[in-house]
Amino acid sequence: MARLAGGRFPPAAAVTRPGRGIGRERLLLLALPTLWLVLLVAAPLVILLKIALSEAELGVPPYSALVQTAPDGSLALALTIDSFTRLAADDIYRAGLWGSLRIAFLAALAAFLVAYPMALAMARAPRRWRPLLLALAILPFWTSFLIRVYAWKVILQGGGVLNAALLELGLIAQPLALLHGEGAVVLGIAYAYLPFMLLPLYAVLEGRDPALEEAAADLGCSPWQRWLRVTLPLSLPGVAAGWALVFIPATGEFVVPDLLGGPDTLMLGRVLWQEFFQAADWPMAAALSVALLLLLLAPLATLQWLRPRLRGGAE
Amino acid sequence: MTASPLVELVGVGKAYGAQRAVEDVSLCLAAREIVALLGPSGCGKTTVLRLIAGFETPDRGRVSIDGRDMAGVPAHRRPVNMMFQSYALFPHLSVADNIAFGPRRQGLSRRQVAMRTAEMLALVQLETAAAKRPHQLSGGERQRVALARAAACRPRALLLDEPLAALDRKLRDAMQFELRRIQRQLGMAFLVVTHDQEEAMGLADRVAVMAAGRIVQAGPPMQVYDRPVNRFVADFLGETNLFAGRIVASQGGWVRVACAELGGELRLPSDQMGSDCWLSIRPERLALQPVSQAAVGEAVAAQVENVVFRGAQRHCELRLATGRLVRANLAKVDGWCPRPGEPAWLAWRAEDFRLLPP
16 A cells, blocks of 8 residues: 555665565555454354364253363363264265255256356347346345245145146146255255356356357357357356355255255255254264365365466456 | 359448448459458448358348358358457467367368468467467467468458558568468468558558448559549548649540649549549659749649658648648658748649549
């Protein structure tokens, strides 16, 4: 800030003492986000890890203390990986983790397959239509998340709108069991998270240069090849952002599987809820969270690593 | 070699809504020929190129390439390639992959594609930049990659949209020669769209001047420059001095034109009818003589306003007695040259004037 305020030439102090020219304003600016991250991300993570490494107990709080007094009066750190070993051994937790990843992946894929053509159509629409189309795409999300998910219940259930319509048309003889299954959960999540896929895709596709697609056509590409070789590779940053914004929150989704899923739809959000509220096993719930976090770090790190390469040095 | 032209447009028209971009354009491009489509921005010249490439469909008329009607043939099946004004290089591909893009779609073998790419890289002297991405190149290098990519498919005709517009002046001059060399080496026909008259004259075997969606005049550059058909062409292709005149007599291919600003009547060969007309003379056809002597030939007195030294030429601005500014370009650097503020005789030869319709 000091340098900016100083115009073209840095103030004398910054010249004579390079590296120490961090002004007070700059420190203040840095302090705010740092404080935010420490208080609301780092500290809770540490607490979470601490709970994950403790033992479940009856009492308040329902886990063992970090520092314990031995009978001889000395203090000792009490850490145990008991929760993690149970997590690894028990099928239900692994099934929950695997179910979360699978359902989140399928939901993100479904959202991608719906959102990409939508985003492309919006980006190719005449310029004056685009704000309206964008507003229409986002409009449903002005209603409550819960109500929208609940509406799918009304649509999908045995005597619901969809089954009634299909029966009326004579396409089916018996109502289909659409609700309370993995399919319904995938559909619900894909629908609920669609804008998070749509918006980054639209942003990157709207900024594309139409001349590039024309050049591809000119050099002998059919419309399909044009999309595969030019449009898609150039929109990869948006695809990556969309996948991250849908896949990652979807893995921890609780509301949709609870409302639309069946008893056998295992997702980590539900398992966590059960551990926390029903079994009162906080260390297990914390261990599950940590495990999910670690599992998600891998794809996130990959995305981060891919990003400069995906951009392909686009100007 | 086929007798029919490589690219032929007959009575082609194209409108965008109420705006008529191209009206009744007919144009031929023969094999191994460079034709420049020249006109001010918005005259429809790029639309003509896009109609040939297949990015637009004509409302009227016919576009044929190699004798084949192109109606209903999509861009990716047309045997011509285009070099885009923005170059439109694929930012996610290396220079070599950009150039190989077209040949790969043609179903050539891996070896053939590699050979073709190496050949094109050598042609535009970019062998060392093969692995670079477009954003790592200079403007001139990008221009050459765009050219190499468009020519890599070996089209018989290449469409170039303002190929030199984005380059600075010096590079532009060098690239004109370069483009001609490459065109001869590849034996392709070039259709070049440009708004720059120097570029058009320097590059093309034939120039077609466009205005408001129509081709106003087409022919070899020298012919169009020396014999413009109207004021617009005279003014757009090169510089000119225009004087309002009146035909007072016409006989046997000669006319007498009265022109108040030139202080009398001129006699010049023309069979133009009517009364009102324009007289056009190129600045390099005008001469200056010192007022200390009597004028030689036809001349009027003028006041020198400005002299700009341009290396090979001196560009002079002179004011006539009527207050009118006239431009004279003097080629002889060692000859007599007036200073600003001095009077001089502005002299001409009557046959250097062109008579243009009103």
